[in-house]
Amino acid sequence: MSESYSFANYIEDLRRISGETNDEDEIIRYVGPLAQRLALQKSWLQQEHYDCDSEQGFLAHLLHEEPDHTLAVFVVSWLPSRGAPPHDHGTWAVVAGVEGVERNIRYKRLDDGTCADYAELEVKSTLDAGAGELICMKTGGIHSVRNETDQITLSLHTYGKHINYTTRSQFNLETNEKKDYKVLVQ
Numbered sequence: 411m412s413e414s415y416s417f418a419n420y421i422e423d424l425r426r427i428s429g430e431t432n433d434e435d436e437i438i439r440y441v442g443p444l445a446q447r448l449a450l451q452k453s454w455l456q457q458e459h460y461d462c463d464s465e466q467g468f469l470a471h472l473l474h475e476e477p478d479h480t481l482a483v484f485v486v487s488w489l490p491s492r493g494a495p496p497h498d499h500g501t502w503a504v505v506a507g508v509e510g511v512e513r514n515i516r517y518k519r520l521d522d523g524t525c526a527d528y529a530e531l532e533v534k535s536t537l538d539a540g541a542g543e544l545i546c547m548k549t550g551g552i553h554s555v556r557n558e559t560d561q562i563t564l565s566l567h568t569y570g571k572h573i574n575y576t577t578r579s580q581f582n583l584e585t586n587e588k589k590d591y592k593v594l595v596q
């Protein structure tokens with residue numbers, strides 16, 4: 411096996427894996443180590459990927475998606491002391507740290523989900539994820555992200571489908587409000 415692992419290799423592997431199985435546990439198990447490898451070798455990384463959005467606090471740079479918006483890969487840049495509120499993705503997600511440390515808090519849902527705009531969450535785990543560390547979620551998994559450092563951080567995000575084309579939510583921990591979540595994509 412060649413030592414180099416290019417972005418094109420990663421996309422080929424994503425297509426092969428998603429062609430072989432629909433089981434999200436399996437997809438995550440196969441994609442995780444490959445995302446880790448790509449995140450650490452960084453040949454795909456461009457200077458413009460550090461550009462961020464001061465209003466949102468982060469910016470998702472789209473690197474790849476299939477014509478039907480599946481297999482979407484982003485590098486996301488996060489401003490210091492900023493982050494994303496608790497949210498789900500409406501698809502599976504594999505996140506690999508690229509630069510710096512991002513605090514990921516995972517939540518579990520306590521209510522029965524019968525109310526469309528209401529959700530009670532409880533913290534399940536906290537992980538300060540650095541370069542090459544993985545956060546993997548199946549559809550419905552909820553997390554928040556925060557850059558507690560004083561530098562821009564970067565992470566590589568791979569989703570079963572482009573996250574602005576899925577049905578997904580953000581959650582307010584104070585009010586228990588649940589509402590649609592769309593992000594700014596470059």
Ligand SMILES: [Fe+2]
Binds near residue numbers: 498499
């Ligand atoms: Fe996320």
